[in-house]
């Protein structure tokens with residue numbers, strides 16, 4: 454597994470990074486941003502859609518700011534997990550990512566922008582050649598999707614990152630910059646239901662930071678995850694539940710999921726409807742069944758779609774335990 458050659462650029466400021474991106478754009482050269490490299494570089498070694506140029510964010514100190522309401526894209530996952538400034542549910546999800554070594558290199562921006570995964574794709578080049586490739590990296594062959602055949606437009610590879618569902622429940626916003634200027638949007642609107650495009654980033658656009666509204670910092674909640682090996686595996690399913698109570702009365706409830714489709718799911722319609730007549734355990738049973746029905750996993754990760762859906766119900770119930778004072 455030899456790393457394909459690429460030119461590495463090391464800007465020291467956001468302006469310099471965007472200037473390099475501009476030069477690439479004018480020369481019609483493609484590039485990737487690299488943050489911690491814990492996902493991009495293994496993918497490069499497997500010759501998965503590698504580019505001739507890579508721009509590293511490692512020397513841009515502006516991207517490492519961390520406060521209760523501001524998380525820079527280059528904040529390391531372990532720093533996020535360890536910080537007293539981090540909401541406890543966000544810290545829990547960060548601490549569940551991969552292993553400590555990966556969390557010390559991996560970053561928040563890389564986790565949000567993580568490539569989607571599929572067991573027909575995250576394989577060595579020899580392995581993929583032996584099955585004559587697939588649509589996401591077809592090496593010019595026009596190969597079909599192996600999960601949903603006879604259509605060469607959609608890739609249903611799975612988004613398997615842990616931070617997004619918690620941040621979505623917190624109402625986080627992503628802040629982006631490109632040669633066309635700055636923009637921001639709710640994280641809930643950032644993802645795109647296409648395993649190849651993945652999100653709304655324009656070519657060469659950079660995620661600089663995430664902001665969290667002060668209001669949700671006081672909310673309680675939980676994050677529950679299913680994975681094969683607790684030591685480091687990607688989520689086969691993940692459920693975040695956040696809520697706000699006034700006294701004993703539940704005022705707000707948000708649920709988001711990951712590891713089940715090409716994008717994380719935000720289930721506000723289901724949760725806001727149930728809050729109106731909330732009835733403790735009975736409502737949790739209805740909520741977990743409705744979340745199970747709402748998710749649509751496909752057969753492209755380790756566990757079967759039916760098991761992952763069953764477990765979503767279990768994980769939702771577990772994540773709601775705090776609502777019962779348990």
Ligand SMILES: Cc1cc2nc3c(=O)[nH]c(=O)nc-3n(C[C@H](O)[C@H](O)[C@H](O)COP(=O)(O)OP(=O)(O)OC[C@H]3O[C@@H](n4cnc5c(N)ncnc54)[C@H](O)[C@@H]3O)c2cc1C
Pocket residue numbers: 485486487488489490491492493494495510526530549550551552555558559560561562563564565566567568613614615616654658659660661685686687688
């Ligand atoms: C063995 C193993 C287990 C893992 N387990 C988990 C897990 O349990 N949960 C989980 O969530 N992840 C897991 N991961 C995936 C990954 O390591 C983490 O998600 C990590 O957060 C990725 O961050 P990074 O900085 O290394 O990203 P990189 O690899 O540097 O980049 C990832 C992608 O994001 C893009 N990117 C990075 N930063 C930016 C930015 N600021 N703006 C725009 N695009 C950007 C890159 O171009 C690339 O496409 C695992 C990885 C491994 C190898």
Ligand code: SF4
Pocket residue numbers: 570571572573574587588589590597598599600601607608609610648753
């Ligand atoms: S979902 Fe289909 S196109 Fe996408 S990576 Fe898997 S096999 Fe390839």
